[in-house]
Amino acid sequence: MKKFDIRKIRFKKVTIDQIDDRLLLINLYATQAITFIIGFIWILFQHRNPFLLFKLPEGASFILWGAGLAALVIVVDLLISRFVPDEVSDDGGVNDRIFRSRPVWHIVVMSFVIAVCEETLFRGAIQHNIGPYWTSILFATIHVRYLRHWIPTGLVFSISYALGWIYTETGTLWAPIIAHFLIDMIMGLLIRFRREQ
Template sequence: MIKKQMDMASQISEREIVYHLYITQALIFLIALALGSYLFTRDTFMAIWQWDVREILLYGGGCAALVLFVDFLLIRYAPEHWYDDGGINEKLFRSRSVPHIFMMTAVIAFCEELLFRGVIQTHAGLFFASAIFGLLHIRYWRKWLLLIAVVSLSFWIGFVYEWTNNLWVTIFAHFLIDFILALHIRYRVKEVKGDA
């Protein structure tokens, strides 16, 4: 099943991958809304959204900085085939403009954090939310380093959410991680091709 998915990913166009990304995020958002409307009252839902800019920048930014430090160490020192996702992220980001990358990573961060931290973790706990997050990243299952990284990331961001009880903190952290890594992919690929 995973090999079939990797084969399909290699044959799909960049445009189709972007389309599927937005469809997936829309589904995640709708699932979060459906579950959230059942599990939250208005007051309990509003309680997880605290617009504290200092906390968002300090804890969200600090969380992201630590993850990015580890990710860039892995990129620098681990063999590339250990963290190669079959070219999907390259297809997603290599030809996108910076504003489009910004928009894509903001949508991903908002939708995924709303579902995994805001709804699932708030009501079922950190372990369950991180396990589901890892299970949904099926394309990483055959790449042990990527699987460990994505599950560890989910636990780390989940821990920060437990600590701050502020969904904006984890949305900002998730966004920064994805945005900076996407920019790295975009410019690294151009540099390799000689287009920089």
């Protein structure tokens, strides 16, 4: 039997253009599944019931919190994209590749999956331990494709902090989930239809 030598492992840098569409989607859904599982287990280790996080609260004010934050973020993002050169807010073409040729239903599904999985981990689990500030630093760091430029990094940090704030204010995970979902979906649809024109 051949002996395994760890020193012979080589890593090759891959750009977004070298990944085919199928592999891109597999990567997206796999990372979201891992994110959700880690968040779920983390909540269990906190001796909390993860299912209670998804209980719908009475009243509909949490929807207004989520929709209001989403509207604010989209307006700010559109203003930034209007006045700031593209190269300053470049994410390496990842968002363009993810959304540009997707059907509308798939953009909606992807946005919902991403919102639920990431908010479960970041707001539901991590923020409970370290608070919204450090959670937002971690959130911005994990969105590594934005770290090359300070404007998108600052925007991701600010959005994360705002998501943490509305979670604290409303007491329900559904408020940041709605905001995250609407932000991703609307920005995804803008990319999709802008590319079509």
